[in-house]
Amino acid sequence: MEFFVSTASASRQRTDCAIVGVYDKGVLSAAAEDLDARIGGRIAKLVKRGDLRGKTGDAVLLADLSGAPVERVIVLGLGNRSAFKRKQYRKALASALALLSKTGARDAISYLGLDEVADADAYTQARVAVEAVAASQYRIPDHKTSNKRPKPSLIRFGLAVASRGDKGQAERGLAHGEAIVSGMAFMRDLANQPANVCTPSYLARAAKNLAKDHKKLNVRVLNEAECKRLGMGSFLSVTNGSEEPAAFIVFEYYGAERSQAPVVLVGKAVTFDTGGISLKPPAAMDEMKFDMSGGASVFGTMKAVAELELPINVIGVVPACENMPSGRATKPGDIVKSMSGQTIEVLNTDAEGRLILCDAITYSRRFKPEVVIDLATLTGACVIALGNHLSGLFSNDDELAAELKAAGDRADDRAWHMPIGEEYGEQLKSNFADFANVAGREGGAITAACFLAKFTDGLRWAHLDIAGTAYQAGANKGSTGRPVPLLVDYLINKK
Numbered sequence: 001m002e003f004f005v006s007t008a009s010a011s012r013q014r015t016d017c018a019i020v021g022v023y024d025k026g027v028l029s030a031a032a033e034d035l036d037a038r039i040g041g042r043i044a045k046l047v048k049r050g051d052l053r054g055k056t057g058d059a060v061l062l063a064d065l066s067g068a069p070v071e072r073v074i075v076l077g078l079g080n081r082s083a084f085k086r087k088q089y090r091k092a093l094a095s096a097l098a099l100l101s102k103t104g105a106r107d108a109i110s111y112l113g114l115d116e117v118a119d120a121d122a123y124t125q126a127r128v129a130v131e132a133v134a135a136s137q138y139r140i141p142d143h144k145t146s147n148k149r150p151k152p153s154l155i156r157f158g159l160a161v162a163s164r165g166d167k168g169q170a171e172r173g174l175a176h177g178e179a180i181v182s183g184m185a186f187m188r189d190l191a192n193q194p195a196n197v198c199t200p201s202y203l204a205r206a207a208k209n210l211a212k213d214h215k216k217l218n219v220r221v222l223n224e225a226e227c228k229r230l231g232m233g234s235f236l237s238v239t240n241g242s243e244e245p246a247a248f249i250v251f252e253y254y255g256a257e258r259s260q261a262p263v264v265l266v267g268k269a270v271t272f273d274t275g276g277i278s279l280k281p282p283a284a285m286d287e288m289k290f291d292m293s294g295g296a297s298v299f300g301t302m303k304a305v306a307e308l309e310l311p312i313n314v315i316g317v318v319p320a321c322e323n324m325p326s327g328r329a330t331k332p333g334d335i336v337k338s339m340s341g342q343t344i345e346v347l348n349t350d351a352e353g354r355l356i357l358c359d360a361i362t363y364s365r366r367f368k369p370e371v372v373i374d375l376a377t378l379t380g381a382c383v384i385a386l387g388n389h390l391s392g393l394f395s396n397d398d399e400l401a402a403e404l405k406a407a408g409d410r411a412d413d414r415a416w417h418m419p420i421g422e423e424y425g426e427q428l429k430s431n432f433a434d435f436a437n438v439a440g441r442e443g444g445a446i447t448a449a450c451f452l453a454k455f456t457d458g459l460r461w462a463h464l465d466i467a468g469t470a471y472q473a474g475a476n477k478g479s480t481g482r483p484v485p486l487l488v489d490y491l492i493n494k495k
Helices: 030-036 042-049 086-100 122-137 164-192 200-212 224-229 233-239 285-308 353-367 380-386 398-410 422-428 444-453 484-492
Strands: 002-006 015-023 059-062 070-079 107-110 156-160 217-222 247-254 263-267 269-273 313-323 334-337 343-346 371-376 391-395 415-417 461-465
Touching: 002 122, 002 164, 015 030, 015 042, 015 086, 030 042, 030 070, 042 059, 042 070, 059 086, 070 086, 086 107, 086 122, 122 156, 122 164, 164 200, 164 285, 164 484, 200 217, 200 247, 200 269, 200 285, 200 313, 224 233, 233 313, 233 334, 233 353, 247 285, 263 285, 263 353, 269 285, 285 313, 285 371, 285 484, 313 353, 343 353, 353 371, 353 444, 380 391, 380 444, 391 398, 391 444, 398 415, 398 461, 398 484, 422 444, 444 461
Parallel strands: 002 156, 015 070, 015 107, 107 156, 263 313, 263 371, 269 313, 371 461, 391 415
Antiparallel strands: 059 070, 217 247, 247 313, 334 343, 391 461
C-alpha cells in the first residue's frame, strides 16, 4: 500500500474515489461543496431529497460522474460539526473504507480532515488514516483451501491537507503510522496462527528472519540447557510437561550509543496454555493460542522500531514455551527456584505467565535498563475489571505509568493505571517457600502484578495486562495488534 499527502483541492485532484463529508442538518463540508460544483450538484440533491442528512453512519456512493476529475465519490455523514473529533474521524474513515472495498477503486483520497478535527492535527489525522486503511485490509493468515477472501483492489491512499505547512506533519504521521501498522500486522500474523504452527521454535525462526531484514537488530535464542545454566528454574518449570522445546528469545536494537541505557520490553509467549495440571475447562480453550500475545507484541514493536530507525536503544526479551500436562509437568504444591534466587510455591499451574516473566525480568537486568516494561495476557481478573477496552497498567513508578497512559491515549490504545501495594503482596504468603504464585480470586490482576513486582527492586518497571485487549473472541476471533500502538508511541516520544 502506498500512502501520500495532497494539497490539491477536491475539484482538481484526479482519483478513483474522493471521500467527503456532510454534517448534520445537511451542511456540506468545504471539500464536499468544492467537489459538488464539478459533479452537477449531486451531493446537494441527495441532501435536498432527504437521502443524506449528515447523521453519523450515513454513507452513500456516487458513481458515473461524467466530466468530473473523480470516478466515484463516497459521501459520509459526520454528525455534529462541533463534536467531530478523532474518534468520529476514525469511525468515518472505517465506514468509507468498508464501502470502498465493495468497489474496484485502486486509489482514493480522503478530504475528511480539511475541516477542523478538534483533537487531531495533521500528524494525528495521517496516523489514524493509515491505521484505518490497514485495519480494513488486514487478512487473517487462514488455512482454508477454498472460499479465500479476495485481496483488496485499493493500492494507493491519499490524505488531503489544507496547506503546505501541514504537509510535513502529515507525511511524518504517515511514516509513523506505516511502521505501527507493519508491527501490528506482524504481531497479528504470529498470534493468529494455530498453536501447532506457532511453536516456540517457530517464534525463534521468525525473530531471526526479522533480524536479517534490519542491520541494527540482532537476535539471540537461548535453548533450555542455556536457561538451566542461568538458573531459570521458574521459566523451565512451565515447559516441563511439553515435548516442544522452549526458546528464550532476545532482541537487541541499538539506535544510539551503546552506553545509553535501553528500554527493555519483556513479553509472555506461552504458545499454548492448557493450564497444565490445573487444566482449563474445554470451552474456548482454543483461544489459548493467543497466550503468546505479549511476546508477539514485542516482535511487532521491535519491527516498527527497526523500520523507523528510532535513535534509542531497545531490548526485547521473549520467553517462549508451552504449558502442557504430562507425567513431567509441574504439580500444584511444587516449589521452584527462580533466576533471582527466590523460591516460589506453585499453587496453580495455570498461573504460569508470571513464572516465565519473573525470570525474564531478572535476565533483563544484565542490560542495565532505564525502564523495563512487561506485557502479558496474564489474568482473566483484568478482563473482569476492565473489559475488552482498556489494558491494565501497573507500575512502581508513577511518572512511567503516566507516560505509558499518555501514549495509550494518543494512540487510541488506552490503558488504565491500576494499584499495587504491600497489602496485596501479603496475600502471596507461603508456608513453604518465599511466596506463592497465586493469592485467591480477590484482586487477581493486582496480586499477579504484585508477584512480578517482587522481582523489580531497583528497576523502573511497568506491567501491562493485555488479557482483554490483545485479541477478540467469538465471531470476530483474532488478534487485535494491541498494545503495539501504545508501545511504539511511547518509544517515538521517548526523551
